[in-house]
Amino acid sequence: MTIEFGTPRQDQELISVPALVLKVDAASIRDYLALSEKLPVLMLFVQAGDQASESLQRSVTALVQKAAGSLLALVVDAAASPELAQAFDLNQIPSAYGILKGQPAPLFVGDQAMEQVQLVITKVLDVAKENGLTAKAVVKEDAKEPELSPTVQAAYSAIDSGDYSGAVSLYEKALIENPNDSLAEAGLAQVKLLVRLEGKDLAELAVSVLTDNESKLAKADALVATGMAAAGFTVLLDLFGETPRDAREPIRLRMVELFLVVGNDNPDVVSARKTLSLLLF
The missing domain is CATH 3.40.30.10 (Glutaredoxin)
Incomplete structure (x- = not known):
């Protein structure tokens, strides 16, 4: 070789x-x-x-x-x-x-x-x-620092001003302009998480005992947002495993989105991604 x-x-x-x-x-x-x-x-x-x-x-x-x-x-x-x-x-x-x-x-x-x-x-x-x-x-x-497009820069400004919904729209626009923009993809996942958690008590959500799917998704969001990514992924993997195959896609998409928030090289993401792959087949 x-x-x-x-x-x-x-x-x-x-x-x-x-x-x-x-x-x-x-x-x-x-x-x-x-x-x-x-x-x-x-x-x-x-x-x-x-x-x-x-x-x-x-x-x-x-x-x-x-x-x-x-x-x-x-x-x-x-x-x-x-x-x-x-x-x-x-x-x-x-x-x-x-x-x-x-x-x-x-x-x-x-x-x-x-x-x-x-x-x-x-x-x-x-x-x-x-x-x-x-x-x-x-x-x-x-490694070269990637250049920020004007649309991504505008999304950053929207986040700084607290306009999370506006930032979502700008990141979505940036991905239409350049579907391979990894910064925009990760930024969209992060700001969508902020939108979902806005006004919620993260500490209470993180320790809550819930039974319905939407509440479990919210708990996983809170765990990831408060630095407990492994626990958040466990909630989603358990939910994915107990959900009928034809209803799993929203859970998988939420996991993929949170992988971007945490970072694809993070050990917790690597481990959760491997487990998800096993559950898919």
Whole structure:
């Protein structure tokens, strides 16, 4: 297999990351493990001051940069994150693991020649491609800020002035002008949520025990709006599962809309989307 360089394919999903090689610990690793659902992740356990660790990390860094976003590398200081070392049953430093769709697999232990590391990375990319993990990581600072259309700018102004209904109309107009405007699509989902929740007691809705569909949809809105996205998605998934197939579409559309509000790269969205896919078939 030849590693592809340069610009991504038009149909390739782009994932914004701070860097292609990231130092992580037990707290921050969760932000990136979910990305293994979309592209391969290489996890490298090292130890500060260890010559073999430093040598292998240099090789891995060079090759991951060369792969130009086809995979992501996470570097863990085993001594500083003993809980991660224990979770991976680590018995030698340095050690490398490949993670695909959340499942780790050991790759190699000890320092390796760069040619050998290249062979392993090539194999990981082959397996990832076979499993549909073909997204491309793009470093944030390299990504261009999208230009706002005048209509989207007007929608922002409407939101600032509290005119949510006007903002809905403007976002809908922006999507007619450019159906691929992702900012307008996400903005429309967000402002429609604001319209639905306007004048409601979010705290009361979030803890309410409800039986009818509309009330459950409102509860899910409130949970998402108050930062409890996972709980909100659970309400919708339960409702989707217990609803007859010919009446499920409004629930699915509400979930898709809330995915946009929370952000498609959010781990809660990734998990809920996977569960929804299973329920659809």
